[in-house]
Amino acid sequence: MIERGKINDNQFRVLVILFIFGPAVLLETSLLAAAAKQDAWISAVVGVGIGLLIVWLYTKIGSKFPERNLFEKLEYVFGKWIGKIVSLLFFFFFFQLAAHILRNIGDFVTVHIMPETPIHFVEIIFLCIVIMGVRLGLEPIARTGEILFPWVIFFFFIMIVSLPPEFKIENIKPVFEGGIKPILKGSTTVIAFPFMESILFLMIYPYVNKIKEANKAFFTGALIGGGVLILISVYTILVLGADFTARNVYPSYALAKKINIADFFQRIEAIVAGMWFISIFYKLTICFYASTVGLAQILNLKEYRSLTLPLGMIMVVLSIIISPSMAEFMSYLPKYEFPFNLTFGLFFPLLFLVVAKIRKKTGKEPMNQTKGDGL
Amino acid sequence: MIKRKFYYALVSIITLTMLTGCWSRTELNELAITVALGIDQSGDQFKVSAQVVNPGEVASQKGGSGNSPVATYTATGETVYEAIRKMTTKVPRKIYGAHLRLLVIGEELASGKGIGKALDLLSRDPELRTDFYIVVAKETTAEQVLKILSIPLERIPANKIFQSLETSEKAWAATAGVTIDELISDLVSKGHQPLLTGIQIFGDPKSGESTESLQRSSTEPVLTFADMAAFKQDKLIGWLNERESKGANYITNKVHSTIVSIPCTRDGMLGIEVVRSKTKVSGSVKNGVPKMNVSVQAEANVGEVECSEVDLSKKDTIAELESKTEEDIKRKIEAAITKAQADFKTDIFGFGEVIHREDPKYWNQYKMKWNEEFVELPVKVDVDIKIRRSGSVGNSFLKSLKE
Numbered sequence: 001m002i003e004r005g006k007i008n009d010n011q012f013r014v015l016v017i018l019f020i021f022g023p024a025v026l027l028e029t030s031l032l033a034a035a036a037k038q039d040a041w042i043s044a045v046v047g048v049g050i051g052l053l054i055v056w057l058y059t060k061i062g063s064k065f066p067e068r069n070l071f072e073k074l075e076y077v078f079g080k081w082i083g084k085i086v087s088l089l090f091f092f093f094f095f096q097l098a099a100h101i102l103r104n105i106g107d108f109v110t111v112h113i114m115p116e117t118p119i120h121f122v123e124i125i126f127l128c129i130v131i132m133g134v135r136l137g138l139e140p141i142a143r144t145g146e147i148l149f150p151w152v153i154f155f156f157f158i159m160i161v162s163l164p165p166e167f168k169i170e171n172i173k174p175v176f177e178g179g180i181k182p183i184l185k186g187s188t189t190v191i192a193f194p195f196m197e198s199i200l201f202l203m204i205y206p207y208v209n210k211i212k213e214a215n216k217a218f219f220t221g222a223l224i225g226g227g228v229l230i231l232i233s234v235y236t237i238l239v240l241g242a243d244f245t246a247r248n249v250y251p252s253y254a255l256a257k258k259i260n261i262a263d264f265f266q267r268i269e270a271i272v273a274g275m276w277f278i279s280i281f282y283k284l285t286i287c288f289y290a291s292t293v294g295l296a297q298i299l300n301l302k303e304y305r306s307l308t309l310p311l312g313m314i315m316v317v318l319s320i321i322i323s324p325s326m327a328e329f330m331s332y333l334p335k336y337e338f339p340f341n342l343t344f345g346l347f348f349p350l351l352f353l354v355v356a357k358i359r360k361k362t363g364k365e366p367m368n369q370t371k372g373d374g375l
Numbered sequence: 376m377i378k379r380k381f382y383y384a385l386v387s388i389i390t391l392t393m394l395t396g397c398w399s400r401t402e403l404n405e406l407a408i409t410v411a412l413g414i415d416q417s418g419d420q421f422k423v424s425a426q427v428v429n430p431g432e433v434a435s436q437k438g439g440s441g442n443s444p445v446a447t448y449t450a451t452g453e454t455v456y457e458a459i460r461k462m463t464t465k466v467p468r469k470i471y472g473a474h475l476r477l478l479v480i481g482e483e484l485a486s487g488k489g490i491g492k493a494l495d496l497l498s499r500d501p502e503l504r505t506d507f508y509i510v511v512a513k514e515t516t517a518e519q520v521l522k523i524l525s526i527p528l529e530r531i532p533a534n535k536i537f538q539s540l541e542t543s544e545k546a547w548a549a550t551a552g553v554t555i556d557e558l559i560s561d562l563v564s565k566g567h568q569p570l571l572t573g574i575q576i577f578g579d580p581k582s583g584e585s586t587e588s589l590q591r592s593s594t595e596p597v598l599t600f601a602d603m604a605a606f607k608q609d610k611l612i613g614w615l616n617e618r619e620s621k622g623a624n625y626i627t628n629k630v631h632s633t634i635v636s637i638p639c640t641r642d643g644m645l646g647i648e649v650v651r652s653k654t655k656v657s658g659s660v661k662n663g664v665p666k667m668n669v670s671v672q673a674e675a676n677v678g679e680v681e682c683s684e685v686d687l688s689k690k691d692t693i694a695e696l697e698s699k700t701e702e703d704i705k706r707k708i709e710a711a712i713t714k715a716q717a718d719f720k721t722d723i724f725g726f727g728e729v730i731h732r733e734d735p736k737y738w739n740q741y742k743m744k745w746n747e748e749f750v751e752l753p754v755k756v757d758v759d760i761k762i763r764r765s766g767s768v769g770n771s772f773l774k775s776l777k778e
Contacts, residue, residue, distance in 0.1 A: 243563055
């Protein structure tokens, strides 16, 4: 085993919530409103509903051969060579995902908080902590997640409680104007981002104490994260209106700017932004962790820590070149992300289940035999 | 162990170099805190004025040295952004917009080039927030409005204008504070055209530019909110007068409290204070013909009685006053509608949005030519007033005076 730590189901749930919450809450509502206008919230409900089905599929895969993580499962079911190739594809998926998230936080900071700071420096400093976390291992990541989670709830609570006075009910009407098509189109973005990305939790699955509890925690975590996503999309539509939401790159930050109670409790958006920093940090850490551990397994290394620094350096560069401009990123998200994530989030998992059934793999053989030599 | 110590040292050194300061820090004394921006047209270019706070004057406990609390700078440029940056050639500090309270648009720009092009920067720049109000300078330029200093009670003119707009919106109802996100959603909406409050200078504007004007108690010249500017897309198309502005605000449900004056049967007037008002606008499409229904429900008090013949202790009198008040409010609303339909031919009330909500199918068919439909649109106005109280006295002493 490359990871010796163990986390409990509650820590696992917190990680799932932070992962789903992550940059999705910051970016997603804009895409939803662009596709479904004032029906964005229905789109979010549909998306989260289907997303939960997909998470349920992942729990099925997770409880098959429970002592193996995703890459070990793939090698076990597909055989050594095909398994390694598929694993490598998954590694690239996780790694580009991590680079995208890093770019998200870099863009957010350079647009809203420090416009004159070069994006590299924001990213490098942010990544330093991520690398530190990943080097320490899964257990410390999960524990700090548990400590910081109440803060995310606190900031989120401030936003939820202080915005209802700004509601404009008429923003939500007319319901179902464009029919079902734009709603489904909007929901695809939610399904792809963040639900299909959550397949990388299968890398962490075997390190949760009890597999039954892990299934439950994965599902409830996704449910809570999805609920937050729905709530935020309802809020942005009610407060900002569909048009303004779609035109804004970070609608939920604009939402936080709207907080104003009696001209006294206001201008707190930078503090509320704390919840995005925390959640994006965890999403990035989990993605980076899964990539490094995965690559170490593909290369049959004894430990993954030596990979963190070189991969981190590559990631900074990748995050810059992955989308030369914000426009490129914003056109990637609604257009190409769904089919791209579909490959890894649905096609391979289904293929995995089918092949496992055909080859009648039981998971009874001890781990060492399938590992080949070296590990 | 030595390796470990080396790592500790390395990490500390790296963090130290990073923690010495923010990359894009800006000290307070490098910022020109701008409280109001004015945008005018100057030929093909934009002329931007900025009212910048003089912190030493505003913050000092001892009342300052008699210098002006604000300074107004002007620059011209091809774009608004260019003009603002060009201002650094005149202002020693960089214009900082996060505390902006007011955006004044010159009438010439509003009716000439249109306001759309000037607004993009203000919604795009992350430094700016969305909580400043937008007004149109009537019969003058935005630059002139920002140069007026003579405003008592508040040291910073822009703050005064901001406060005054909020207060008059709540207590007088012929003005409306419109923020940039509301304005932009009106601009892009096919069924709701923008309506902005106007600001006007009374008196000789030149004498208001010096601090001497701060030492007089009669404040000439004075900045006043007057009338409301109706837009067709981003071009100013005409002005609603005070009565019509009130009417328009009744329709858009922006009236909180106001005064209605109704004539007595013999001589003098009677003031009714509206304390609560709620407007419901509903629309329907029957056989392809849209119809609007505006219903105002308000609670009011008798505020001032100049009539000698009115007996407030009688139930009938109150009913009569109620119907007279209703009549007056109804006339205001209808005046606003007539002006919008006949003169401006633009839907400043958002009736189109209501139809959009009620009947999306009809809307999608007609949204491109909604303004033509709007001209013919029948609007039914219902006003229901309940007069509850009559202040701390019953009948006016004027009644006994007469008898």
